[in-house]
Amino acid sequence: MELIAISHPEFIPNEAERINALFRDGLLRLHIRKPGCNVADLNRLIGDINPDFYSKIALHSHHELAAQYGITRLHFPEKLRKETPEFMMEKFENAGFKLSTSIHDIDELDGLSKAFDYTFFGPVFDSISKTGYQRAITDDFYLEEEKKAVKVIAIGGIKRSNLHMIKTMNFDGAAMLGAIWYSEFHFSISLIAGGLSPRQLKKLKNENLDQDLDSAANSNTKKIERLHFISNQTLEMSHLDSIGLALQAGCKWIQLRVKDQPENDVLELAHAAKALCDSYAAKLIINDFPNIAKAVDAYGLHLGLNDMPIPEARKIVGKNMTIGGTANKFEDILLRISEGADYIGLGPFRFTRTKQNLSPILGLEGYLDLMQKLSEQKINIPIIAIGGILPGDVPTLMTTGIHGVAMSSALIQSQDRKETVQKLDKLLC
Ligand SMILES: Cc1ncc(COP(=O)(O)OP(=O)(O)O)c(N)n1
Numbered sequence: 001m002e003l004i005a006i007s008h009p010e011f012i013p014n015e016a017e018r019i020n021a022l023f024r025d026g027l028l029r030l031h032i033r034k035p036g037c038n039v040a041d042l043n044r045l046i047g048d049i050n051p052d053f054y055s056k057i058a059l060h061s062h063h064e065l066a067a068q069y070g071i072t073r074l075h076f077p078e079k080l081r082k083e084t085p086e087f088m089m090e091k092f093e094n095a096g097f098k099l100s101t102s103i104h105d106i107d108e109l110d111g112l113s114k115a116f117d118y119t120f121f122g123p124v125f126d127s128i129s130k131t132g133y134q135r136a137i138t139d140d141f142y143l144e145e146e147k148k149a150v151k152v153i154a155i156g157g158i159k160r161s162n163l164h165m166i167k168t169m170n171f172d173g174a175a176m177l178g179a180i181w182y183s184e185f186h187f188s189i190s191l192i193a194g195g196l197s198p199r200q201l202k203k204l205k206n207e208n209l210d211q212d213l214d215s216a217a218n219s220n221t222k223k224i225e226r227l228h229f230i231s232n233q234t235l236e237m238s239h240l241d242s243i244g245l246a247l248q249a250g251c252k253w254i255q256l257r258v259k260d261q262p263e264n265d266v267l268e269l270a271h272a273a274k275a276l277c278d279s280y281a282a283k284l285i286i287n288d289f290p291n292i293a294k295a296v297d298a299y300g301l302h303l304g305l306n307d308m309p310i311p312e313a314r315k316i317v318g319k320n321m322t323i324g325g326t327a328n329k330f331e332d333i334l335l336r337i338s339e340g341a342d343y344i345g346l347g348p349f350r351f352t353r354t355k356q357n358l359s360p361i362l363g364l365e366g367y368l369d370l371m372q373k374l375s376e377q378k379i380n381i382p383i384i385a386i387g388g389i390l391p392g393d394v395p396t397l398m399t400t401g402i403h404g405v406a407m408s409s410a411l412i413q414s415q416d417r418k419e420t421v422q423k424l425d426k427l428l429c
């Protein structure tokens with residue numbers, strides 16, 4: 001059974017690296033589908049993908065880029081297929097291109113050009129990525145061999161738990177989007193690249209991976225504190241001073257966030273911060289540096305959208321370390337979940353001088369909107385609000401459904417830090 005990945009519909013951070021990783025993992029085919037994308041953005045993405053994988057890529061739009069990269073697979077979405085005369089299809093085929101298309105009604109198989117190598121058909125299940133995009137068939141569907149003018153690849157809502165049904169329905173393969181980009185489980189392409197053997201299927205079922213995005217995110221087991229302190233350095237105070245004050249005040253989750261210093265100096269600070277946190281039985285999180293988090297045996301690591309991708313960092317720090325990921329938009333949150341983040345630092349809430357190059361400010365409205373979206377989609381991952389947060393903001397912020405808050409300046413500048421932490425602990429429970 002062929003297994004095909006469909007790209008995320010938007011351009012996402014580190015996309016070329018993620019695509020290269022999927023291919024390295026054994027993916028045999030990727031369809032690049034970016035509805036309405038501009039040619040320059042697509043060109044940039046393809047240029048960043050390892051050329052060794054170009055033969056495995058199919059383009060859904062801007063076919064004119066194919067020649068430049070030696071890409072030989074072209075996809076004709078339904079509309080484009082209907083606009084393209086048969087003789088053109090045959091020309092492409094004769095020029096050595098492998099062509100594919102999409103149909104949404106199984107009767108369209110009749111009369112489909114033989115120039116196509118395969119067609120997508122779906123949605124076969126309710127879509128994971130598009131809400132309200134309902135399936136075109138029922139569980140008892142069976143695709144008769146005689147009906148197959150060309151190979152038929154099932155698409156729509158396919159995930160580990162229903163993949164076996166694709167075989168039973170007699171499709172020739174499965175194309176996946178949501179299960180790859182929106183699911184917390186890292187879809188192990190290598191496991192299923194050649195089709196699922198009965199033993200593999202049994203293994204998957206035994207591992208109880210019959211979960212989709214909702215329950216996947218709910219299955220988070222690592223305990224995340226609700227008050228995070230972010231270290232800072234000022235003219236009067238070093239990072240270690242700020243950490244010492246937060247610990248004395250009762251903080252149990254400390255993030256060492258050092259900017260613009262050589263990695264060796266950060267490593268030294270991290271060793272000292274670890275010893276300090278250990279003496280207060282507090283957890284140390286290292287910002288930005290996976291190797292340092294590993295070297296000092298930190299409890300966790302925090303990575304932003306421009307830092308090392310979480311799956312890559314996971315290989316360095318191991319499966320047990322807690323990893324947090326930054327998000328500013330809903331798509332960032334989905335991406336972080338798909339990468340296996342254990343919690344999300346969502347912000348900034350308001351302007352702050354503690355961080356430069358802030359993402360767009362969310363304000364209370366932003367949190368209300370994003371938390372509402374998460375709740376609608378039954379996604380449950382600890383969300384930590386961050387950025388210019390004052391103790392007085394916490395009661396209202398908590399009504400949005402966030403798990404906790406991260407603070408730096410407000411805590412250090414507080415008159416009575418111990419009292420502030422005690423009050424915050426009460427507000428956050
Ligand atoms: C809890 C938490 N949330 C967000 C961030 C920001 O991380 P990042 O986007 O990588 O920015 P820098 O902190 O590295 O400047 C964070 N550190 N912690």
Ligand SMILES: Cc1ncsc1CCOP(=O)(O)O
Binds near residue numbers: 347354387408410
């Ligand atoms: C690290 C970070 N990421 C977004 S805002 C911010 C700084 C948080 O510090 P403060 O609480 O002083 O605004």
Ligand SMILES: [Mg+2]
Binds near residue numbers: 287288302303304307
């Ligand atoms: Mg960072």
